[in-house]
Amino acid sequence: MTDLLSLPLPELTRWVTQELGEPKYRAGQLYHWLHKKQVSAFEEMSNLPAPLRQRLAQTAFITPVTTRRRLESALDGTRKFLFALADGSCVEAVWMEYHHGPSLCISTQVGCRMGCQFCASTLGGLVRNLTPGEMLQEVYEAQRQMGRPISSLVLMGIGEPLDNLPNVLAFLEILCSEEGQQLGWRHVSLSTCGLIPGIRELMDKRLGLTLSISLHAPDDAARSAIMPVNRSYPIGELMAVCREYFAVTGRRVSYEYALIDGVNDSPEQAAALARLLKGQTCHVNLIPVNPVAERATRRSSRAAVERFARRLGQLGVNATVRRELGSDIAAACGQLRRQSAASPEEA
Numbered sequence: 582m583t584d585l586l587s588l589p590l591p592e593l594t595r596w597v598t599q600e601l602g603e604p605k606y607r608a609g610q611l612y613h614w615l616h617k618k619q620v621s622a623f624e625e626m627s628n629l630p631a632p633l634r635q636r637l638a639q640t641a642f643i644t645p646v647t648t649r650r651r652l653e654s655a656l657d658g659t660r661k662f663l664f665a666l667a668d669g670s671c672v673e674a675v676w677m678e679y680h681h682g683p684s685l686c687i688s689t690q691v692g693c694r695m696g697c698q699f700c701a702s703t704l705g706g707l708v709r710n711l712t713p714g715e716m717l718q719e720v721y722e723a724q725r726q727m728g729r730p731i732s733s734l735v736l737m738g739i740g741e742p743l744d745n746l747p748n749v750l751a752f753l754e755i756l757c758s759e760e761g762q763q764l765g766w767r768h769v770s771l772s773t774c775g776l777i778p779g780i781r782e783l784m785d786k787r788l789g790l791t792l793s794i795s796l797h798a799p800d801d802a803a804r805s806a807i808m809p810v811n812r813s814y815p816i817g818e819l820m821a822v823c824r825e826y827f828a829v830t831g832r833r834v835s836y837e838y839a840l841i842d843g844v845n846d847s848p849e850q851a852a853a854l855a856r857l858l859k860g861q862t863c864h865v866n867l868i869p870v871n872p873v874a875e876r877a878t879r880r881s882s883r884a885a886v887e888r889f890a891r892r893l894g895q896l897g898v899n900a901t902v903r904r905e906l907g908s909d910i911a912a913a914c915g916q917l918r919r920q921s922a923a924s925p926e927e928a
């Protein structure tokens with residue numbers, strides 16, 4: 582069975598003409614039903630002849646997704662979705678309202694194998710990669726539920742996008758295509774813990790998306806202690822590729838820095854971070870870490886966060902403390918999925 586939702590238009594066209602022996606324009610019609618109208622069944626594709634619809638139903642499928650839970654913040658309207666996939670796996674997506682329009686944060690894998698010490702998504706390891714169609718369905722289903730399109734997308738949910746790069750690229754190609762959702766590449770942010778080969782691939786493709794690096798510590802010893810990936814791709818090499826990324830793409834790199842009490846929040850570490858980023862056109866997002874029940878990490882005090890931000894500012898680094906949305910429903914990323922796995926009947 583062919584997973585139709587996962588095929589970018591050129592691949593879909595090849596499949597329709599070569600596998601089905603149908604004329605090329607049928608691929609365009611099919612793509613329109615899948616990605617503009619976003620129907621869930623072949624019967625709904627009313628301009629396709631009935632025998633073709635039957636053949637499609639026999640040889641292909643449209644990846645389903647269902648909303649298992651939906652939480653709404655009473656504070657700011659942030660929505661958190663728990664989506665169930667065909668095999669029963671669950672992933673999360675978060676809908677946030679900004680002045681420039683709604684933004685959706687989606688998952689790229691079921692679980693994660695990167696092992697970051699402060700993160701809930703990695704606790705049970707990687708289960709599997711999401712397909713392009715499943716990532717699209719996170720977007721389509723959230724939009725269906727909310728009744729309007731997103732204006733930006735962030736790949737910052739469960740999973741490491743650069744650990745599933747071919748699927749992520751196919752997903753974005755479809756989402757940003759003219760015949761699809763036409764989301765601008767500039768309205769896409771991809772966050773990574775720092776897989777250098779993947780960053781290079783993005784850079785070479787010059788896609789125009791925003792690269793966001795989860796840095797979280799200013800030196801190798803501190804970073805390796807909380808992010809195992811740093812042992813394979815240490816900070817010096819990571820900074821070199823980020824500088825190159827800006828030089829090649831002209832896109833400012835964004836750094837995520839989750840402040841953990843007593844681990845990475847000292848004034849000396851702020852100064853070390855400023856030295857590390859010196860001369861880079863970049864932006865630092867400071868995030869008071871979300872405590873994860875299974876981990877000992879504690880969030881830095883408000884005073885420590887403010888001191889850290891002030892120090893960076895004094896040293897010429899462009900930094901902001903991220904506004905917390907949906908703090909009443911949040912739980913750290915990946916926690917909703919874990920809760921539902923622990924007590925499926927309540928989910």
Ligand code: SAH
Pocket residue numbers: 695697699700701736737738739740741742772773774775793794795837839868869870871872873913914
């Ligand atoms: N794997 C990718 C994207 C998913 S994580 C990455 O590492 O960037 C999205 C962001 O949330 C990352 O910056 C990650 O480091 C951060 N994060 C993970 N757990 C967190 C927590 N408990 N509190 C605050 N930020 C967290």
